[in-house]
Amino acid sequence: MSVWRHRLFWPVLVLAALLASNLFFAPRFFAVRLQDGHLYGSLVDIARNGAPLILVALGMTLVIATGGIDLSVGSVMAISGALACVLISDLGDQNSVGGVLAAIAAALLLSLLAGVWNGLLVAVAGIQPIIATLILMVAGRGIAQLITSGQIINVRSGPYRVIGGGYALALPVSVLIAAAAVALAVVLTRRTALGLLIESVGDSPTASRLAGIQARTLMLMVYVFAAVCAGVAGLIYSSNVASADSNAAGNLIELDAILAVVIGGTALAGGRFSLAGSVLGAVIIQTLNVTCVSIGIPVETTLLFKAIVVIILCLMQSATFRAVVTGRFRRPPPASPSPAAAPAPRTEIPA
Amino acid sequence: MAEPSPVLVMTGIRKTFPGVVALDGVDFRLFPGEVHALMGENGAGKSTLIKVLTGVYGVDEGEVLLEGRPVRFAGPLQAQQAGVSTVYQEVNLCPNLSVAENIFIGREPRRAGLIRWAQMRRAASALLRRLGLEVDASAPLSTYSLAIQQMVAIARAVDVSAKVLVLDEPTSSLDASEAAQLFTVVRRLQADGVAVLFVTHFLDQVYEIADRMTVLRNGRLIGEYRTAELSQRDLVTTMIGRELADLAGIEPGRPDAQAPRGEPVMRAQALGRDGAIAPFDLSIHPGEVIGLAGLLGSGRTELARLLFGADRADRGALQVDGRRVHLRSPRSAMARGVAFSSENRRTEGVIGDLTVRENIVLALQAARGWARPVPRRTQDELVGRYLTALRIQPADPEMPVRNLSGGNQQKVLLARWLITSPRLLIVDEPTRGIDVGAKAEIQRLVAELSGGGMAVIYISAELEEVLRLSHKIEVLRDRKLVAELDNDATVNADRIMQTIAGGAAS
Numbered sequence: 001m002s003v004w005r006h007r008l009f010w011p012v013l014v015l016a017a018l019l020a021s022n023l024f025f026a027p028r029f030f031a032v033r034l035q036d037g038h039l040y041g042s043l044v045d046i047a048r049n050g051a052p053l054i055l056v057a058l059g060m061t062l063v064i065a066t067g068g069i070d071l072s073v074g075s076v077m078a079i080s081g082a083l084a085c086v087l088i089s090d091l092g093d094q095n096s097v098g099g100v101l102a103a104i105a106a107a108l109l110l111s112l113l114a115g116v117w118n119g120l121l122v123a124v125a126g127i128q129p130i131i132a133t134l135i136l137m138v139a140g141r142g143i144a145q146l147i148t149s150g151q152i153i154n155v156r157s158g159p160y161r162v163i164g165g166g167y168a169l170a171l172p173v174s175v176l177i178a179a180a181a182v183a184l185a186v187v188l189t190r191r192t193a194l195g196l197l198i199e200s201v202g203d204s205p206t207a208s209r210l211a212g213i214q215a216r217t218l219m220l221m222v223y224v225f226a227a228v229c230a231g232v233a234g235l236i237y238s239s240n241v242a243s244a245d246s247n248a249a250g251n252l253i254e255l256d257a258i259l260a261v262v263i264g265g266t267a268l269a270g271g272r273f274s275l276a277g278s279v280l281g282a283v284i285i286q287t288l289n290v291t292c293v294s295i296g297i298p299v300e301t302t303l304l305f306k307a308i309v310v311i312i313l314c315l316m317q318s319a320t321f322r323a324v325v326t327g328r329f330r331r332p333p334p335a336s337p338s339p340a341a342a343p344a345p346r347t348e349i350p351a
Numbered sequence: 352m353a354e355p356s357p358v359l360v361m362t363g364i365r366k367t368f369p370g371v372v373a374l375d376g377v378d379f380r381l382f383p384g385e386v387h388a389l390m391g392e393n394g395a396g397k398s399t400l401i402k403v404l405t406g407v408y409g410v411d412e413g414e415v416l417l418e419g420r421p422v423r424f425a426g427p428l429q430a431q432q433a434g435v436s437t438v439y440q441e442v443n444l445c446p447n448l449s450v451a452e453n454i455f456i457g458r459e460p461r462r463a464g465l466i467r468w469a470q471m472r473r474a475a476s477a478l479l480r481r482l483g484l485e486v487d488a489s490a491p492l493s494t495y496s497l498a499i500q501q502m503v504a505i506a507r508a509v510d511v512s513a514k515v516l517v518l519d520e521p522t523s524s525l526d527a528s529e530a531a532q533l534f535t536v537v538r539r540l541q542a543d544g545v546a547v548l549f550v551t552h553f554l555d556q557v558y559e560i561a562d563r564m565t566v567l568r569n570g571r572l573i574g575e576y577r578t579a580e581l582s583q584r585d586l587v588t589t590m591i592g593r594e595l596a597d598l599a600g601i602e603p604g605r606p607d608a609q610a611p612r613g614e615p616v617m618r619a620q621a622l623g624r625d626g627a628i629a630p631f632d633l634s635i636h637p638g639e640v641i642g643l644a645g646l647l648g649s650g651r652t653e654l655a656r657l658l659f660g661a662d663r664a665d666r667g668a669l670q671v672d673g674r675r676v677h678l679r680s681p682r683s684a685m686a687r688g689v690a691f692s693s694e695n696r697r698t699e700g701v702i703g704d705l706t707v708r709e710n711i712v713l714a715l716q717a718a719r720g721w722a723r724p725v726p727r728r729t730q731d732e733l734v735g736r737y738l739t740a741l742r743i744q745p746a747d748p749e750m751p752v753r754n755l756s757g758g759n760q761q762k763v764l765l766a767r768w769l770i771t772s773p774r775l776l777i778v779d780e781p782t783r784g785i786d787v788g789a790k791a792e793i794q795r796l797v798a799e800l801s802g803g804g805m806a807v808i809y810i811s812a813e814l815e816e817v818l819r820l821s822h823k824i825e826v827l828r829d830r831k832l833v834a835e836l837d838n839d840a841t842v843n844a845d846r847i848m849q850t851i852a853g854g855a856a857s
Contacts, residue, residue, distance in 0.1 A: 193716045193724040196709055203704040210661060210699050211767065212685045212717035271704040 007265040010316045011280050014309070018287045025295045038167045042290065044175075050286030051174035052077070052233035054279055056253055057260040058185050059226030061278040064261050066215070066222055067202045067270030068122060068129035073230040073257060075140025076114045077250030080107040080231035081238030082144040084160070085153040094157040103160075104235060111231025114140070115224035123219035133223075137254070144246035154243040164240030174236045181229060185275055188225075195273075198222065202270025256285050263313060284313075356419070358383045358546045359404075359435075359515055364413035366399055373399040377413075377572045379565055381515060386537060386547045388561035388578070392590055392812075395567040397550050401517055404548075405430040405437050418514070434514030438504045438521055446493035446500075451475035453492050454507045478510050479503075482536050498529030502536050509540055516540065517548045520648075522556060534560050552648045554583055554852060555829060568592050587852040613637070614673060616775050616806045617658065617689070622667035627653040630667050631832035633825065635775065635806045640797065642821030642838075643810040644847050650830035651810045652694060655777045658808070659691035660684035685718050688774035692764045692781060694810070696757065700764045703753035707743065708734045710752045711766045718771060737766035742792065765793065769800075776800065777808040782816065794820060814844045826850040 022029040022042070032041035056073045063070045087103035088094055114136060121132035166173040189195030200208045201215045208215060230250070238244045262268060263284060264277025288309055292302040315321045359381040366374040374396045381387050389397050402408045404415065406424025415422050417433060424430040427437065444453045452459075454475045459466045475488035484502055492500055501521055508516055518537070522530040530553075537547055537560060549561060557564060558578060566573040566589045573589055581589070615634040623630030628650040635641050643651045656662045658669070660678030669676055671687045678684045681691070693699035701710050711734050712725050719725065725733075731748070738746045741762040743755075752763055761781060768776060778797070782790040797820055801807050811817050817824055818838065826834040826847060834850045836842050 191724070192721050193719070194721045196705070196713070196716060196724075197721050200702045200705060200709075200713060203702045204698070207693075207699050207702055208713075208717075210659075210681050210691065210693055211702075211714045212680075212682045213713070214680070214682055214717075218721070 007274065008277055008280060010313060011263055011265070011277065011284060014313050014316075015280065015284050015287060018284065018291050018309070022287075022291055022294050029294070034170065037170055039170050039172075042294075044172065046283065046286050046290055047175045047178075048172040049289075050283055051172075051178040052236050052250070053253060053256055053260065053286060054178045054282040055181055055229045055233040055236070056226075056250075056257040057264075057278045057282040058181055058275065059222075059229035060254075060257040061261050061264070061266055061273050061275055062185070062189070062198060062222040063129070063226045064258070064266055064268060065198050065202045065270055065273035066219055067205070068219065068222070069258065069268075070118060070133045070223060070226045071130065071254050072114065072118060072133040072136035072140055073226060073233075074250035074253045075137050075144065076111050076227050076230035077234030077237060077253065078144040078244075078246045079114065079140055079147065080111045080234030081249050082147040082153070082244040082246055083107045083110050084235055085155050085238055085244035086147055088155045088157050088160055089153050091157075094155060095159060097159045100157055100159040104163075107235060108228060108231050111227045111234070112224055114231075115227025116220070118227065119220035119223035122223060123216040141246055144244075144249070148244055148246055150246075152243055152245050156242065160239050161242060162239070164236045164238070174240070177232060177236065181232065182275065182279055185225075189275070194218070194221070199271055199273065203272075257282070259310060260285055263310070263317075265317070355382060357381055358418055360414075360416040361400070361404065362414050362416075364400065364403055364415075365411045366403055366408060367411055372570050374403065374410075375570045377567065377570070379572070380575075381546045381548055383514075383546050384541055384544045385562045386541055386549055386560050388557045388564040389548060389550045389567070390557065390564050390586065390590055391567035395590070396570040397567060398519070399570075400567070401437065401519060401548070401550065405435060405517065431508075431511050434512040435517065436508035436512050436515070437517040437519060438501070438508050439519045444492055444500060444504055444507075447491060449489050450479070450486055450492050450495070450503055451488040453503055454478065454488075454510060456507075458511070478506050482506055482509075482539055484536070496529065498525050498532055501525065502533060505533075505536060505540075509545060513540075513543070513545050515546050515548065517550075519550045520552070521549075522551060522553060530556060552646050553829060554586065554646070557586075558583060566590055583852045584849060587848055591848070615670075616672065618670040618673075619658065620668045620670075622657055622664050622669055624653065624657055624662055624665045627662060627830065628657065629831040633658075633832070635808065637774070637806055638801050638804045639823065640801045640807045640809055640821045642817035642824045643808065643827060644814060644817050644824055645827030645851055646812070648830075649827040649851075650832075651827050652779055653830065654827065654832065655691060655779055655808060655810060658684070658775075659689055659777060661691065682717070685714065685771065685773075688772075689777065690714070690768035690771055690773035690775070691777040692761075692768055692779060694779040694783065696760050696764055701752045701760045703751065705752060706749050707738075707752050707755070707763055708748035710763050711737060711748075711770065714767045715771050733770050734766075737762075737769065741766055741796075762793075765796075773805065775806040775808070777810070779810045780812065781809075782811065782813070790816075814847055818842070818844060818847075828853055 019029070026042070029042050032039055032043055056077070060070060060073065084103045084107040087106055088100055091099040093099065118133050118136060121127045121135070122129050162173055163177070164174055168176060189198065197213050197218055200211070200213055201218055205215060234249060237249050260281030261278045263281035264274050264279070266273040266277060288306050292305055297305050357380040361377065361379040364374050364377045364379070365372070377396065377400060379400065389400065391397050399408065403410050406426045406429055409423070417435070422433060424433065445456070448456065451472045455471050460470045460474065461467060472488050479486045479488060482502065484499070484506070486495065486499060486503070492503060495503070505516070522533060525533065541547060551557060561578050563575060563577050564581070565575045566586070568590065613636060615636050617635050619631060619633045621630040621632065631654065643654065645651050653662070657664050660681050660683050663679065669678065676687060684691070702713065705713070708730060712730050716725055734748045737743070738748065743759050743762045743766070752760060755763065765778070765781060781793050794816065797807055797809060809817065809820055821838050824836045824838055824842065824847060825832055826836065828851060836847065836850070
C-alpha cells in the first residue's frame with residue numbers, strides 16, 4: 001500500500017503543515033527546553049492543553065464506533081469539576097492528599113453514573129443516541145450549577161493543582177494522564193475482543209445480533225467509558241484553572257471531539273474505528289487553536305479559520321473529491337490497469 | 352367473448368445485464384378490468400419485466416404499447432403520469448405523516464403556494480370511502496396495520512393514475528384476513544376498469560383473485576393461461592419447467608441410513624408466531640438432516656428463526672435435550688448449541704467492514720464474551736483450516752469480506768458457525784447463487800457433519816438438494832407446516848411438489 005493511501009496520511013500532513021506555518025511566524029516554535037527538570041515549549045503546551053480534548057475524543061471514538069454519539073461530554077466535564085472543587089473547598093485542609101483523592105474519586109464516580117444514565121437510555125430504553133445524550137447535555141450544566149449553588153468555586157489545593165498543572169518525569173501530569181488513558185483504551189479494545197465486537201455492532205446491528213453479540217452490554221460500556229473520560233478531562237480542566245465554572249468547563253468540547261474522531265478516520269455511521277486517528281485529530285484541533293494565536297488571527301475570526309482548515313482536511317480525505325480533482329488534471333486512465341492493482345476476478349452475476 | 356383491446360401490450364421484450372439474459376423475447380398483455388398474475392420462480396424475470404414496464408430499466412429490444420401508443424418511460428414518475436402505478440412489497444410511505452398527507456404527498460392541493468389542508472383531507476376521505484376503507488384520513492399512517500398502509504399505498508397509486516396498477520408482492524407481509532381485505536379493494540378497482548398486474552408467490556391467492564396469468568421461466572415467456580383452465584398442479588409444473596412425473600427419474604441418491612433415533616436435540620410443540628408461522632410440531636435428532644421445502648414466503652425462514660431465537664415465539668413450547676427452554680435471543684440459542692446461517696447474507700450475515708478472519712471468529716467470540724478473546728494463533732489456525740476446507744477465494748484472511756463474491760461470503764458464514772461446533776446447524780439457502788463446485792462442496796460437508804452426529808436443518812428452494820441430503824422433509828405452504836415426509840422410496844420430487852402445490856398427496 002502506498003504511503004499516501006494510508007488512512008492517516010492526510011491528517012499527519014495537515015498537522016505537519018500547521019506546525020511548519022507556526023515556525024514561520026514563531027522561529028522558536030519547535031524549541032523544547034528542560035528547566036528545573038520540566039519540559040517547556042510550545043509543543044509541550046499543545047500536548048498539555050490538548051489533554052482534555054484527547055480524553056474526550058477517546059471516549060467519543062468508541063461511542064461513534066457503535067453507531068452512536070455522545071453530546072453530553074462537555075456537561076459531564078462540568079459536573080465532575082464542580083463536585084471535585086466543592087468537596088475540596090469543604091475540606092478543613094485543602095492540601096490534604098487523602099481529602100483530594102476522595103473528592104476525585106467522588107467526581108469520577110458521578111461521571112460514571114452519568115455514563116450509566118446515557119447507556120441505559122440508549123441501550124435499554126432504545127432512545128436515539130443524539131436525543132438520549134442531549135438530555136444530559138442540557139441538564140448536566142444545571143446539575144453542575146446545583147452542585148456549586150450557582151457560583152464559581154475557587155480552590156487553593158496543592159495536591160489538586162498537580163492534575164492539571166503538575167509535572168512528573170519531566171512531563172506535564174495531564175499529558176501523562178491522557179497517555180495512560182490512550183494506552184488503557186488500546187489495551188481494552190485491541191487486547192480483548194471489545195474492539196471487534198464494537199465494530200461489528202456499529203457496522204451491522206442486525207447481523208451482529210444474529211451472530212450472538214449482545215449489543216446492550218457493549219453500548220453501556222462505551223457510554224460509561226466516554227463519561228469517565230470526560231470526568232477525568234473535567235478534573236484536568238478545573239485543576240488547571242483552580243476553580244469550577246459550570247458554564248465554561250467543557251463548553252462545546254463535544255463538537256471538537258466529534259470533529260477529532262472524524263478527522264481521525266472513524267466514520268460517523270459506526271464500524272471501524274481508529275484510536276490513534278482520534279488522538280491525532282485532537283492534536284490537530286489543539287494545534288489549530290495555538291496557530292490562530294501565533295499567526296495573529298483576530299479572536300473574532302478564529303472559528304472561521306478553524307472551519308476553513310477542517311474543510312480542506314475533510315475534502316482531502318474524501319476519495320470522491322480527490323477523484324474529481326485528479327480526474328480534471330489527468331487524462332482518463334489507460335484501458336488495462338496494472339495487474340497488481342486489479343482486484344481478484346469475480347464471477348458473480350446479479351440475482 | 353369478444354376481447355376488448357388491451358390497455359397494455361409488451362412485445363418481444365429483451366433485456367440483458369452483463370453476463371445474463373434477464374428477459375428474452377417476452378410478450379405480455381393486460382386488459383382493462385382484469386387481475387393478471389405474473390408467475391415464475393426466483394430469477395424467472397418477473398421483477399425485471401415490471402421494472403422495464405415502469406421505466407426503471409430500458410430495454411434492449413422490444414416495444415411497450417400503452418393504449419395502442421408506443422411508450423418508453425424514463426422512470427417510475429413518468430410511468431405514473433402516463434397511468435402506470437406500482438405498489439411495492441415494502442410500503443413506501445411515510446409512517447409519521449397522516450393518511451391524507453401520504454396520499455397527496457408531492458401533489459398537495461394548493462392555493463397561492465399554501466397547502467389547502469381541509470380540501471386535502473376531504474379528497475382523501477372520499478377516495479378511501481370509494482375503496483370501501485374505514486380509515487381516518489387525518490390520523491398518522493403508523494396507527495394503522497400494515498394491510499391498511501398497503502391499501503393507502505394503493506389508494507394513492509390509483510388516485511394518481513388509474514389505468515394500470517402493478518402490485519409487486521403486496522401480500523407477503525399480510526396474514527390471511529388482511530390479504531382478504533386487500534383483495535376486496537382490488538376487486539373494487541377491477542370493477543372500475545383498472546387493469547391490475549399482480550405478482551405473488553402465494554399460489555392460493557392467485558387462484559382466488561386472478562383471471563389470467565402469464566408464466567415466465569429463465570427470462571422466457573412460457574405461456575398465458577386462464578386461471579380457470581390451469582390447475583394449481585399444472586401451474587407449478589409450468590413454473591418449474593418439468594413434468595412432475597419426470598422429476599422422479601433424475602432423483603439423486605438419498606441418505607444411506609435411516610436417521611438415528613433416541614433423545615431429540617430439539618423438539619418444538621405447537622410453536623408459532625402470529626403473522627409469521629402457524630403453530631408447528633418438529634423434532635430433530637442427532638445426526639439427522641431435516642429438509643424444509645416450500646416456495647419463497649411459505650414460512651421456511653420464519654420457522655427457522657423461531658428455533659434460533661431470532662424471533663420470539665408467541666405460543667407453544669420448545670425443548671432442547673428434553674428440557675423446556677425459552678429462547679429470548681440468538682445468544683441464548685447459541686448457548687444451547689444451535690447455529691443459524693441466514694439467507695440474507697449481506698444484511699443478516701457477514702459484517703462488510705470486517706475482515707474474513709474477523710467474520711469467521713465472530714460468533715465464537717460473541718459466545719465467549721469480550722473479555723476472553725480467541726487467541727490470535729487459534730484464530731489463524733481455525734481460519735486457515737476453513738479457508739482451505741471450503742475453498743474460500745481469495746484465501747486472504749485479512750481482506751475485508753465485502754470484497755468477496757456472494758458465494759464466498761456464504762462460505763465465510765458457514766465457517767463462522769462451524770467453528771462454534773454446534774449440535775444443531777440451521778442453514779437457510781446455503782447454496783443460492785453459488786457455483787456448482789462449491790454447491791457440491793457444501794452438500795458434502797453437510798452430509799459429513801450429520802454423519803458425525805450433528806443435527807442439521809437444511810432450507811432450500813431446490814428440491815434435488817433437499818432430497819439428496821434429508822432424512823425427513825417438512826413441507827411448508829402459506830406459512831404453515833403442511834406435511835412431514837420420511838425420505839424413503841415413496842418420496843420423490845413429484846410428491847413434494849404436489850404437497851407444495853396443495854395437491855392430494857400429503
